[in-house]
Structure formats: C-alpha cells, structure tokens
Amino acid sequence: MKKKGNFRKQIVAGAALFIGALLLVGLFVTGTSKAAKVTLSALVWEGYTDESFTKVFLEKYGAEVKGTYVGGMDEFFAKVKAGGAASYDLVALSSNLPKRMIDSDLVQPIDLKNVPNYNDIFEFFRKLDYNKKDGQVYGVNYTWGPDPVTYRTDVFTSCPPWDIFKDPKYKGKLSVPGEDNTAVFQAGILLGTDPYTMDKAKLEEAKKLLIQWRPQIRAFWSTAGELTNLIANKEVVASISWPIITLDLKKQGIPVAECIPDPGTSGWIDQWMVVKGTKNKDMAEKWINFAISPEGQYAVFKVTNYFIVNPKAAPLMTPDEKAFTHIDDPNYIVEASKKIKWWQPIQNEGEYNEVRQAFKTAK
C-alpha cells in the first residue's frame, strides 16, 4: 500500500515537472524575443534574404531579417493563411499571388512615404495594377525574370527547342518543376492560348501534350538547389528552370547555358508585401525600401542573377552586368513582355492542379 502511494507521488512529481518545464520554455521563448532587437520574419523565394545583404541591413537599421525559403509557389498562400502575422512580417512572392493575398485579407497596404525609393523603379512596374487595390499599393516590385530552359552545353550545342520534351531520344533525361504549375502554363503557351485562362477543354489539350512529355521526365524538381544537383550530377540534361539555377551551376564550373526557346515561356514579376497584423510594419517598410535601393537591388542581382527593377543600380554594375540586365533600357521589360507571359492569378486553380497531378502521376 505504501509502495503504491510512493509510486503515485512520483507520477505527480513527474507531471508537475513536465508542466513546470513547459512554463519555463514558454517564459524563455517570450523573454528572449522581448530582449532581442527587432526581428523581421520573411517568407520568400530562395535568395531573397541572403546573408550578404541582410547583414548590411542589420548594421544600418539594427533589425535582423530571417527568411524562410519556400519549396514552391504553393507554400506562400498556405503558410501565410495558416500562420499569419504570428509567423511572418513580410512575404516576397510572384505575380500570380498578390491578388489572392489581397482578396483573402492576408496583406496590408504599404505606406509609400516610408518607401521613397519606389519612385525610382521603372515606370512599367509602377503602372502594374495586379498588386494594387483602391489606389493603394500592396506590393512593391523587386525582381523579374523568365522561366528559361537551362541546358548542359556538353549535350546541346545551342538552345534546344521545346520539342525535346516530346523526343524519346531524351527519355528520362529532362525535368520540370513539380510543385507549381509552370509546366501547365508552358503547355498552354505551346498550344497558342493564354496560359492563365484555360478552360476545361483547353486544359484537357494541355494535359494530352504534357502526357507526351512524361517519359522524358527524370524527376520533378521543387527547390533550386535540387535542380542544381540534378543537372550537376547529369541526372538531367535540360530543364525548365530559373536564372539562379544557371548561375549556381556556372559557379560550380558545370557547362550550362540558358535560353528562351520559341515561341516563348512563362515568367514572373516578384514583389514584397507586408503581412496584415504585423507589429513591425515600420521596420518592414524600411526593409522594402532597402530591398529596392540601388545597393539592395545590386546585392540581390549578385545572388540570384534575376533582372532588377531600379535603374539607379546601374552605376554599381560592371559593363557585362549592365549588358546582361539591360538596366539602362526602360524599354527592355516592355519588349520582354512580348515573349514572356507573366504569371497571373488563376480562377480555376484546382483544375490546373489536377492537370499537373495527372501529368505527374501518368504512366
């Protein structure tokens, strides 16, 4: 009997210890976050909170920027919807999502008085309307670029046509992104239709085309790092990719090049947005102003090789970099828009996803 009592006491002591430990952890977490300087949490595409420039921001403004890189477009909406301002202060996402973020009341208008550099970015971007609502700016453009084809130059001597994706010669040698609908958009472009407003019938055609691609797909990639490995290890010889991937491969000494095969490709214009309810709105706007400053723009270009939006970054660039980014030519983005179909919000996203999944799971 006595023994049983002791045993019970031990359990109670254990439970009390457990609860005590939980409380302690809670105190510790809230305590330290109060003690520290402002920390901005950002949910971003790979490279957008690279240490090379968050360090500079920390020195200048005393705020740390902690970025979480997404594995795919799908994660932005899901994670902000689930976590909100408790998890993130800022997001940096692509042109298909701002409308959805605004409609879902997940982001808030940006006070342009705190973002004076906004006036310096190309007029083309300031005129875009998808990231504005009722005359208020919700998204400040940051970078842009195509979804090019990256290919190994020891396999292809020049830009491969889109037809390689149908060519059995490249069976199990190619790749496309698997966690977003880029491949479905591309099928739409090749079918000569607007890739973002396809109805059921058009999507069915797109699916048929993609199923012809399927045997050639070695793996579907989700992060830039993953495709970089696939190409570096020769698992894959060509893929729909991003400029940051080509750059990383070149840095590793892998023989690669990128191009936009005719008739064109999809592309993206990325922007910073401020999550609704954040306690750090002022600091978040300071960060955005820094991100589109000449210094911030040049820094993100160095990390990602993406095209940037502020022509005032030109004096920082080498002649080669200027030529590559066409930073001196405000008309270049207008011309590029003829060959690149910018990602746009999709009404029937569920149907697009089904085509993508059918493509992925086809035999």
Add this chain to the structure above:
Amino acid sequence: MKGRRLEFIVLIIVPILWITILEIFAYSSLLIYSFWDTEYLTIIKEFTLKNFVKIFTTPLYYGTILKTVGIGVTVSILALILGYPVAFFIAYRLKKYKNLLLLLIIMQLWISYLVRAYAWKIVLGTNGVINQFLLFIGVIDEPLSILLYSKFALILVLTMAFIAFLIIPVYAMLEKIPDEFLQASYDLGAGRFTTFWRVIFPLTLPGVIAGITSVFALSVGDFVAALLVGGPEGIMIGNIVWSLFGSAFQWTLGAANGLVLILLVAFILYISEKIAARYSGMEI
C-alpha cells in the same frame, strides 16, 4: 483529501489536453472539412458529398490511393522478409555482440529520416556509389537510371527507413520463447525447419503483426521519400494531399483524401488486430 484532489487534477490534465487538442480537435476538423466545399477563396460550410464523389470517380485520386496502399503492402512484406532473419540472427546466433547490434539498429532511428533519404540519393544516383562500382567492374556500360527517381528507389528507401519497427517487436517475441519449448520440439522428433515453422514462427506472430502494421502505417502516410527519391513513378497520396493544401486552396478535397486514407488504414489495422487476436491464445 485536499492533496488527493490536486494530485488527481494534475494527473488528469496532461492526458486530457493531449487528447482534446491533438486527437479529438484535429480529427474532427478533418472530418468536418471533408464534407464541406471550396469555391475560389472561401470554404462553403454546407454538407456535401462532392469531395468523395470526386475521389471515387477520378483515377488521379483513387488510383493514387490504391497505388499508395500497394506500396505500403510491398514495403511491409519486404521489411518482413529482410527484417525477420535479422531479428532471428540477433536472438539466436549472437551472444557477445547482441546488444551492440540491437543498438546499431535502434541508432539509425536517431538519425533524421531526411538525412537518411538524402544519403540514398548519393548511393543510388547516376554518379552514385552503386553505378560507379558497376561501371568499374564492367557489368554495365552506362549508369543505370532505374536506381534513383523510381518506384524501386521509393520502396527501398521506405523499407530501410522503417525496418527497425519490425525487427524490434519480432526480436522481443523471439527473446520471450523459453529454450524448453525448442528442446521439447526436438525431443518430439521435429527438425529445425518444423521447429521454426510450427513452434517459433507462430509464437512470434503477434510481434510480426505489430511490426508489419507499424511499417505499413508509416509508409502509407509518407511523402518525403516520394518527393526525394520517388521521381515521377513514386508519387504517393501524401504528395497530392500536400499540394491540395497549397495555393490551390482545396482544403476540403485534401481533407477528404486524408479521411479516405485514414479509414482504409484503420480497416487494415482492424483486420490485423483480428488476426492477432486469433493467435493470442498462443501467448506464452
């Protein structure tokens, strides 16, 4: 008396919180969502069977669920074929290194599953260890691509990831069998094979079933291995559920897919428990 009551409250509060938050709340919201509908950005909170109709009429969903169950069954059988002999070997053939080998088997569970899956990429890749070796000894002329980004890779990685969950319960059952049983079997004229098949194996059945069940449930719910090494052939229902909860904002359809999978797994667990109960009379 007062002390007793406090004791009782403290004792009860942790499990109650645990059960309400992690079990009841989570599962009931899954259940409720699966009977709702989504339109663009709003969840329409009205009862509908639409999601289930879609799942059972679209090959993408029912096909992938069936494929996932197939993969789970394959992985469980492989784990049994490979894991049982290991457990047997540790229980009967080892003395000095018994604990060391057990520790090694348990130790792999200490290493993040993600790291282990990545390690397989290095082993199986086009420029991986196996391909390089086969090229070196001249068995093949060019790297085998079947090794990675295939169903083969997926099944291999899942089997290796979860095999410890079979080895450990089987080993525990083997350890419990008294030597006298084996002696009696030999004395009555049974050979090694008959002794194994008529005495040892039936006595380990509860362990086998517990092991297979764990391996099956773990592999059916997995999506990481599918993402890392499965390639186009290796997409599982977990991957589809994941993407439905993404920007598509098809939470209701995702919840319904999850529910169908949970019910299917629960059914299989129920059957295996029935089988286990039939043999429980043989408990030592």
